[in-house]
Amino acid sequence: MTQLITLANELGLTALAIIVFSISLLFPKKEDGRTEVLVTSLGLLALLGLTFTSYAPANTAFGGVYQVSPAAALFKQLFLTAGLLISLLSWPGNSVSSILPCKRMGEYLGLLLLSVAGMCFLVSAQELTLLYVGLELATIPMILLVALNHKELRSAEAGIKYVLFSALSSGLLLYGLSIIYGMTGKLYLAEIATRLQFSPLTVFSLALVMAGVGFKISAVPFHLWTPDTYEGAPVTVTAFLSVASKAAGFVLYYKVISVACGSLVDYCVQMTAILACLTMTFGNLAALHQTNLKRFLAYSSIAQAGYLLIGLTHPGELGMTAVLYYLMVYLFSNVAAFSVVIxxxxxxxxxxxREYLGLSETNPKLALVMMLAMFSLAGIPPLAGFLGKFYLFAAAAERGSYWLVFVGAINATISLYYYLIVIKWMYLLKPQEGQEKIQAIDIPWAGQLVLLTTTIAMLLIGIFPQVIRWTEAVAVAKF
Amino acid sequence: MIGPTLSQYLVFSALLFCFGLYGMLTRRNLIAMLMSVELILNAAALNFVAFHHFLYEGDVGGAVFPVFIIAVAAAESAIALAIIIALFRHKNQLDVQDADSLKN
Known part of the structure; x- marks a missing residue:
């Protein structure tokens, strides 16, 4: 029984998913999807509140397979927040009805909740079996969500690309893990870490594992699925994929690195640093000439994954703090940008x-939120993104990888250029002959709530130092 | 009774892995690509079972993991086939080279 209470968060998410699935089956006549969104949002809010209380008698369950450390709790709060914001954004009227049909709202939100449950399991997993099952529980509903709108060619194509790449990445990950199991005979992460010795085979298996994880966080050269999937998926799903799914990928990456800590730490750090460089540079260069905003944000999220990888080159507390803090900042900034697009x-x-001409005059609120989000993603001082990048670079500098800081700084400058282009279209350019301003948009309450929350979060996280103290305290405990 | 040894199993699974990876990179038919991925997953499962049987018989983890791999692989291929059918309705063929409506 105590074990079940420890699992309350995940069990609650699964129960909520079942309830949401059955609402649309029980009341087939009401097909506007409002009930489902309300139930999902309130349920997620309640679960989010639950994570701040210490309800559980123990923080481990099932013989140490499942563990809730402070860092895991923070990650769960991030996932639940992302789920909450996305479910609010799915309120009918917020998103295009042809992309997200109201009568399929039940299955859409249920799958979203299952995916969040998978991520929560992944964060708490201390053993390879649960890690793998949690990962797949997070991924498989995401595949269905990407292909939700299968009557449309683009969505089906995005789905097939995502499913093939994610299956391949799971395959690489598993093959690497099976070799590691062969060398150590253990499935618990902590036990593997103490037994893993340096050998060419270990390096090979770790490279396989890192390639598998690289697909999940869309690190270059494993990013090929990202732009197509992001563009073809329903836009709310893209927002969730770019935030929560990526954060889950980083959790996985961190757990893999922590296994290798000890004898192999230098190899891991070098591989991560190279991945970080490639990912940042490629993501930024490819984002330069994008004009479709979904595709633009896809490449920008690849670049952001590169910055986050810089933080992972520092295996200690500072690296963990930087990554946690930046993920928090990235979540709110990216959801803000996506909510304007949606x-x-x-x-x-x-x-x-190019069609956002005159947005600042017709919809000043939307333009303002978009501008703040772009500045935060680029890392302009008063906003949260600046401190986030600063900590990531500080983590790299503390380990003496100044070249990585240099590459990161150059990339931050490149990214500022293309983030400013968006602002140029919204604020500076006047409509020429034959061009029209974008019309004024009526925003429902749910959309306004998301815009308000993300804006406040972007401003406050950057200004109040308490937040970074909090992440520091959390990072000490690790997973 | 003399059965195959551990190294024979490992060589076999490494071959399966290589065939899977090769198929994934060279085949252009979606169903063939899906089969290649299944080969990779099965190579990993075979590794686990072989290590469990020859080296770590006391540890149940190695025997349980493949069960999960098989279950998850079945779920994954069911979804992939469903999406392939959806794609086939649009295109009437299964060549990935033709799945190029999303570009830049």
């Missing part, structure tokens, strides 16, 4: 940044 697409059907 609301504009719902109101006008426009997804291209």
């Amino acid at each position: 609301l504009v697409a719902a109101g006008t059907g426009k997804e291209d940044m």
Whole structure:
């Protein structure tokens, strides 16, 4: 019984998913999807509140397979927040009805909840079996969500690309893990870490594992699925994929690295540093000439994954703090950017940044939120993104990898250029002959709530130092 | 009774892995690509079972893991086939080279 109470968060998510699935089956006549969104949002809010209380008698369950450390709890709060914001954004009227049909809202939200449950299991897993099952529980509903709108060619194509790449990445990951099991005979992460010795075979298996994880966080050269999947998926799903799914990938990466800590730490750090460089540089260069905002944000999220990898080159507490803090910042900034894209697409059907002409005059609120989000992603001082990048670079500098800091700084400058282009279309350019301003958009309450929450979070996280103290305290405990 | 040894199993699973990876990179038919991925997953499962049987018989983990791998692989291929059918309805063929409506 105590074990079940320890698992309350995940069990609650699964129960909520079943309830949401059955609402649309029980009341087939009401097909507007509002009930489902309300139930999901309130349920997620309740679970989020539950994570802040210490309800559980123990923080481990099932013989140490499952463990809730402070860092794991923080990650769960991130996932639940992401789920909450995305479910609010799915409120009918916030998103285009042809992309997200109201009568399928039940299955859409249920799958979203199952995916969040998988991520929560992944964070708490201390053993390879649970780690793998949690990962797949997070991924498989995401595949279905990407292909949700299968009557449309783009969505089906995005789905097939995602499913093939994620199956391949699981295959590589598993083959690497099976070799590690062969060398150590253990499945618990902590036990593997003490037994793993240096040998060419270990390096090979770790490379396989890292390749598998690299697909999940879309690190270059394993990023090929990302832009296509992000563009083809329903836009709310893209937002969730770019935030929660990526954060889960980083959890996995951190757990893999912590296994290798000890005899292999130098190899891991070098591989991570190279991945970070490639990912940042490629993501930024490819984002430069994008005009479709979904695709633009896809490449920008690849670049952001590169910055986060810088933090992982520091295996100690500072690296963990930096990554946690940046993930928090990235979550709110990216959801803010995506919510503007979603609301504009719902109101006008426009997804291209060249069509955002005059947004600052017709929809000053949306333009302001978009500007803040772009500045935060680029790392302009008063906003949260600046401190986040600063800590990531500080973590790399503390280990003496100044070249990595240099590459990161150059990349931050490149990224500022293309984030400013979006602002240029919204604020500076005047409509020429034959061009029209974008029309004013009516935003429902749920959309306004998301815009308000993300804006406040972006500003407050950057200003109040308490937040970084909090992440520091959490990072000491690790997973 | 003399059965195959551990190294024979490992060589076999390494071959399966290589065939799977090769198929994934060279085949252009979606179903063939899916089969290649299944080969990779089965190679990993075979590794676990072989290590469990020859080296770590006391540890149940190695015997349980493949069961999960098989279950998850079945779920994954069911989804992949469903999406392939959806794609086939649009295109009437299964060549990945043709799945290129999402570009830049």
